[in-house]
Amino acid sequence: MTIQTVLARRIWDSRGRPTIEVEVLNADGTSGLGIAPAGASRGSREAVELRDGGERFGGRDVQQALAGIAREIAPALVGRDAADQAGIDAMLIALDGTPTKSRLGGNALIATSLAVLHAAAAQARLPLWRYLAQGRDVRLPLPQIQIFGGGAHAGRRVDIQDFMVIATGAESFSQALEMTAEVYRAAGELMQERGALAGVADEGGWWPSFRRNEEALDTLVAAIERAGYVPGEQVAIALDIAASEFGHGGRYRLALENEELDSDGLCERLVRWVERYPIVSIEDPLAEDDEAGLVAFTRAVGDRVQVVGDDYLVTSAPRVRSAAAAGACNCVLIKPNQAGTVTETRAALDAAKALGYATIVSARSGETEDVAIVHLATGWDAGQLKVGSFARSERMAKWNEGVRLQTRPAPPSGYAGRGALARRR
Ligand SMILES: C=C(OP(=O)(O)O)C(=O)O
Ligand SMILES: [Mg+2]
Numbered sequence: 385m386t387i388q389t390v391l392a393r394r395i396w397d398s399r400g401r402p403t404i405e406v407e408v409l410n411a412d413g414t415s416g417l418g419i420a421p422a423g424a425s426r427g428s429r430e431a432v433e434l435r436d437g438g439e440r441f442g443g444r445d446v447q448q449a450l451a452g453i454a455r456e457i458a459p460a461l462v463g464r465d466a467a468d469q470a471g472i473d474a475m476l477i478a479l480d481g482t483p484t485k486s487r488l489g490g491n492a493l494i495a496t497s498l499a500v501l502h503a504a505a506a507q508a509r510l511p512l513w514r515y516l517a518q519g520r521d522v523r524l525p526l527p528q529i530q531i532f533g534g535g536a537h538a539g540r541r542v543d544i545q546d547f548m549v550i551a552t553g554a555e556s557f558s559q560a561l562e563m564t565a566e567v568y569r570a571a572g573e574l575m576q577e578r579g580a581l582a583g584v585a586d587e588g589g590w591w592p593s594f595r596r597n598e599e600a601l602d603t604l605v606a607a608i609e610r611a612g613y614v615p616g617e618q619v620a621i622a623l624d625i626a627a628s629e630f631g632h633g634g635r636y637r638l639a640l641e642n643e644e645l646d647s648d649g650l651c652e653r654l655v656r657w658v659e660r661y662p663i664v665s666i667e668d669p670l671a672e673d674d675e676a677g678l679v680a681f682t683r684a685v686g687d688r689v690q691v692v693g694d695d696y697l698v699t700s701a702p703r704v705r706s707a708a709a710a711g712a713c714n715c716v717l718i719k720p721n722q723a724g725t726v727t728e729t730r731a732a733l734d735a736a737k738a739l740g741y742a743t744i745v746s747a748r749s750g751e752t753e754d755v756a757i758v759h760l761a762t763g764w765d766a767g768q769l770k771v772g773s774f775a776r777s778e779r780m781a782k783w784n785e786g787v788r789l790q791t792r793p794a795p796p797s798g799y800a801g802r803g804a805l806a807r808r809r
Contacts (some may be wrong), residue, residue: 385504385732386411387466390458390511392450392495397422397750399586402436402446406453406495408503416502420491421721422750424586425536425545425626427672427695429703431490431724439712449489456488457795458497466504473497473727476651490724497725498756512756512795514791521797524557524790525761525769525805526550527783528622528665528744529564531607532600533573533585533773534592535626537749542592543638546624549608550664553618563611566620568774571607586749587772588779597640601661616662624667625654628695631671648675651684658685664805667692667717678712688713690742690806699723701735708739714806715742718766720757733764742806743802744768751778755785762789762796767804
């Protein structure tokens with residue numbers, strides 16, 4: 385079956401900013417819809433997005449991306465088979481012709497690539513996760529869920545970006561959500577009692593009214609206990625330090641503590657947290673340009689804690705391979721729009737798995753109702769999923785989709801659970 389029509393339009397994301405949606409219509413009447421998400425704390429090597437960032441959102445960049453789809457991408461797609469994802473993605477990359485996807489835009493490319501993927505699954509009359517599984521046994525992912533937002537997602541109110549929990553004691557995806565909902569609610573109650581309840585951050589985690597970064601960790605432990613769980617046994621902590629946001633050239637500025645640390649100093653601080661708190665996962669502990677720091681941190685705690693590369697690895701298979709050669713990280717965050725096509729995203733995931741790295745499929749802070757990443761995490765058997773908080777509908781759309789996958793007839797063959805966490809390299 386062939387692609388007959390390609391439509392592209394400007395829609396709006398969860399921050400009320402413009403983004404791109406592509407719809408691919410097949411000749412047999414089936415179709416696929418792809419939407420580009422958008423990050424706020426981006427790695428410098430991510431695919432470049434064409435998006436209007438200033439006061440005026442009706443500006444040039446999104447229009448340029450839409451025009452590129454209409455003028456160049458759509459004519460090249462019509463007549464091709466949506467099932468040829470690799471061939472179509474290679475064509476998109478060649479058509480763009482730049483190493484950073486800056487001409488047609490990484491956002492135009494990922495929306496198109498995801499729309500083609502959905503169209504292929506629809507044509508095969510399969511749910512996306514099952515289409516991706518290709519007959520293999522796959523598991524629902526272990527959720528990593530934000531309780532407090534911070535960093536670039538909360539006006540830099542605290543330095544650390546994500547204070548999350550992982551319900552390590554849960555035996556199913558839906559039980560993990562139930563346990564996390566209780567912790568989320570308990571954290572909200574604690575904030576209210578302290579007179580510190582001040583709404584939510586960009587991904588729906590509670591707004592971080594803390595005086596020190598460690599106060600957030602203490603409150604998180606108290607929330608786990610208040611919800612009736614044993615910290616570290618039933619519910620553990622995961623952090624995204626997003627250190628590239630407050631550090632460059634081996635110097636890190638913790639605004640909340642009014643401190644400047646070098647790479648060793650930040651490393652020591654985080655190792656102390658790992659010793660004091662029930663932390664099982666830390667993302668971007670050092671900045672994207674601090675490979676020596678990432679190697680040192682992985683050496684120090686990589687046998688106990690999952691060390692996740694996001695800004696540093698930008699969903700790039702070659703970067704994952706060179707990180708492994710250097711000994712940095714033991715887990716890779718997988719964000720499709722960092723790579724720009726489904727095929728390159730899958731290549732980064734495959735490279736990680738081949739090297740013994742764990743993988744987490746992740747949403748961006750700017751999201752929509754799109755639930756594709758739940759299907760990618762499940763169908764590719766990634767093991768883990770990070771979507772933001774347990775509030776705000778663009779996040780809940782994804783968590784709820786996981787419940788649907790679990791409870792429909794012929795569900796995935798299991799639940800990845802705590803065994804999906806990286807421990808040792
Ligand atoms: C999801 C994240 O944030 P953003 O989408 O803003 O890059 C992250 O850093 O993991
Ligand atoms: Mg991150």
